[in-house]
Amino acid sequence: MVGDGMITKRQEELLKLIVEEHIKTAKTVSSKSLCDILNCSSATIRNEMAILEELGLIEKTHISSGRIPSEKGYRYYVDNIMEPKKLTGEDVLKLQTIFHNRSLMLSDVILKSMEIVSELTSYTSIVLGGASKNNRLSKVEAIPINENRIIAIVITDKGHVEHKNIRIESSVSIEEVQKTIDLINKLIVGTPIEEISSKLEFEIKPIISKYVTQYKTLYNAFYTAFSDFSKDSNIRITGASNILKQPEFNDTNKIGDILRKFDDRELIRNIREENNGINIHVGSENEFGEDVGLIKTNYEVNGEVGTIAIIGPTRMEYGRVLALLEYIKENIGG
């Protein structure tokens, strides 16, 4: 006996073969097809299969079909059997062309490398970028465009930049706007992004109201500009059509189910990963439902944080995707 508890060495080997064969072919795996590898008769394998099925690690699609891994089976495989796959030369090579291109900015490096992963694997990639954790306000600048529009530009110490288009009433003079900006600059530079809203409310507001006559309208404009700062983070989904390459999605209902989820920006935003490490969510463990597998990890480079994720069928090559994401995560530092 080995491992979690009740599963023998041979059963584990059998589970491994079933999972990997199913991942490769998308078909059910028969007892006969494994005779040669396990050096025993199909009847023997059927007996073992019955035990694995008893344990909920594999399933039949109908009463006399071969077996496929269950969700629990994948989980067991991922946790106890799978060994981190080594990347092939081709995979590494394609990614390196991105990492070695010095003229790309960080966000483009991530987008492009995930595009490549999507292309290499025929899965779908998601990049959630742009949040700025632990960034501090470095500078606020306001550029007047015409009498009722100004552009506020906010720059953080880690190099994150956002701009907001602010509409103001025409009764407010340019001088008053400038005075407000000066006050903001003087008072909140160095404040962490997360705290700006409350600082504005409790520290800046009282002061502005003293110095600026039209303070109310101006304050409101700036408050809304700051409060959704980097809230609607960038979402990029690449290779959504790849799900059609997977035979299990040869069904308009299933395609619809997942496509509707890709369209739901709220849901996509929610896959944002907070933990460290690379996390695998099989089937119903993720928000896309039982038919898909999701592998995701966060990244943080120069204070820019985000999440990258790969979505494929439950039957996806977990080991390979894991290795690819690991490689990307290690190489975007530069």
Add this chain to the structure above:
Amino acid sequence: MVGDGMITKRQEELLKLIVEEHIKTAKTVSSKSLCDILNCSSATIRNEMAILEELGLIEKTHISSGRIPSEKGYRYYVDNIMEPKKLTGEDVLKLQTIFHNRSLMLSDVILKSMEIVSELTSYTSIVLGGASKNNRLSKVEAIPINENRIIAIVITDKGHVEHKNIRIESSVSIEEVQKTIDLINKLIVGTPIEEISSKLEFEIKPIISKYVTQYKTLYNAFYTAFSDFSKDSNIRITGASNILKQPEFNDTNKIGDILRKFDDRELIRNIREENNGINIHVGSENEFGEDVGLIKTNYEVNGEVGTIAIIGPTRMEYGRVLALLEYIKENIGG
């Protein structure tokens, strides 16, 4: 005889009925079903149908089927028969909640209103935003982040802002960077965006090379930053899953064909509309193929130009979409 040439009043009426009935039901239209409306027998209608088919305006799906409009038939309908549909109260109401929200910036107004159109019609919307036509450079600013990264911020007179992350060799001093920025600011403020690249090359480069010792590496950094300025414009596709609501896309191959096109950013960028007006492209007239209809128009507000488009089945409600886009175009000025 009326219209283009060979088509009678009654034939035109018949074509109108066939198109509109098909748009409503997605089914073939039989002669019998139109008897009541046209006040004649099915045989008479069949005779007229034979003529319309002769002219290529309608088709059969098989030898004894009812008729559907051909591509040419849709074209004729759009050009000669369709009357601009009046928007329903619900349509207007939903859009107005966006237009009346003063705190949204322009780009968000467009995105959100197209989201609503997509939702109202069950078609797919595309927004290509962010290009800045006729904008002139108003200010360049550089903020050093650390010894080999600076952020360049570019602002145009119309209020368009972009920033680029520039990596520089550590051998370049902050002073040299600042000197370069000052030169750029002095020399190219007021230049139209489109001309910046060439101006950099032929006017700035010689001067920089005189004043800045490490000019080559700096020049290259700025050149790449400017040259893809607003090139990779924002693309937003909303409601891609809506195509599955259309019965003619109840087929994984067709879904795949169009989804692959949605994934192709190059193709999507190419739908950018240059002409004025709202343009309808039926079937093979657009880049998405014979199964879809495309309605698109450009917009220009405060020097920010872009394109909005709606994609549906060939059998789409052209009149309604036309009215919706018209309404949006008229109302994003504010």
Add this chain to the structure above:
DNA sequence: TTTAGCACTCAATCTTACCGAATGCCATCT
């Protein structure tokens, strides 16, 4: 010019049959 009538075509649906791939189980072998 319109219409009624009729033969004909075809999609769609259902039924039936059959093959082959697997399985479960049982009796037997080592």
Add this chain to the structure above:
DNA sequence: AGATGGCATTCGGTAAGATTGAGTGCTAAA
């Protein structure tokens, strides 16, 4: 006690009719 061979059984998949119904084209008459 574990492994195996044999056998009945199940079920998906494919193919071949059979049936139905909607709709057309054509012709002859109104």
